[in-house]
Amino acid sequence: MTDHSHNGGAAVLPVTRDEVRAIYEAPFPDLLFRAMSVHRAHHNPRLVQHCTLSNIKEGGCPEDCAYCPQSAHYRTGVKNRPMLEVEDVLAQARRARDSGSTRFCMGASWRDVRNGEDFETVLAMVRGVRALGMEACVTLGMLTAEQAQRLKEAGLTAYNHNLDTSREFYPRIISTRTYDERLETVRHVRAAGIEVCCGGILGMGESREDRIGLLMELANLDPYPESVPINALVPVEGTPLADQPPVDGLEMVRAIATARILMPRARVRLAAGRTAMSDELQALCFLAGANSIFTGEKLLTTPNPGNEADARLLARLGLAIDPTMAH
Ligand code: SAM
């Protein structure tokens, strides 16, 4: 058992499944009140971080993640295209910065990182984004300890690597890698001194117990991730999950509130899936403790509300863009 208090929370590790369930399933007013109290104790609840994504290498991925339009296993219309040029990515980053984003996240449809020209290009992109005065995040698949170290030296702020769902449900979604491989990459990132961005997806046909299992795994990372993206599945034609019904919005709110309570200092990101959500549902997610969103017209391959819609949403709620940078 580890004292979690150094980590900004009162919980003692390991957090048990029963403890997570008791939070997740609490009556809504109790859950929300507790999440809001924790949120206010650790963050300014009127501020929302803006992050912008760039898909630096799109499509043709050898992995078989059932949700992903970029997997080469499915016919989704997403093409396998070569890496973007450093200058083009930095131009995107500058535009994102000028519309309020403080974090720029670059994704590659790779199973793992290979040393060589493409990795050197990513390192140049990271240095360039940092030079623009933004936080830099990448998500490149699995990674060795040495590669994590090189990203750290390039100035990388955070590495995104999601657990996606519970350990039990994982094999139903991905067969080409294991949960433990995922955790190993997270360990390499942590050991290199890079912030961990690790979360999951709701709406893939998992049960509530699987959502609780995911949150338990995340909260038991020691220390817990600095940022926790909670995605709602964006169903894409051609993927095995194309016909999944949308996740119950109140389950999104419960998951976000539980993440906020279990990981008080983390940025909890209301990530993919916002185009399918009403302003009212997004408002509930912010009340529950979400304090970060992806902005811009596009996520990696699918649409996102865009800057005008988000400016309207924030204005309706009296929220503002968080200008705070990690470091
Ligand atoms: N290939 C790398 C990897 O899988 O770690 C990085 C890119 S991958 C697209 C990043 C994350 O996007 C995935 O872990 C998953 O959580 C999320 N994602 C992918 N497709 C999604 C979808 N259709 N809906 C919601 N989230 C999705």
Ligand code: DTB
């Ligand atoms: C994360 O958790 N969500 C983002 C980011 N990390 C890389 C990706 C969402 C992708 C949604 C599907 C798409 O646009 O292809």
Ligand code: SF4
């Ligand atoms: Fe590849 Fe990442 Fe998509 Fe999985 S989620 S298919 S690893 S790009």
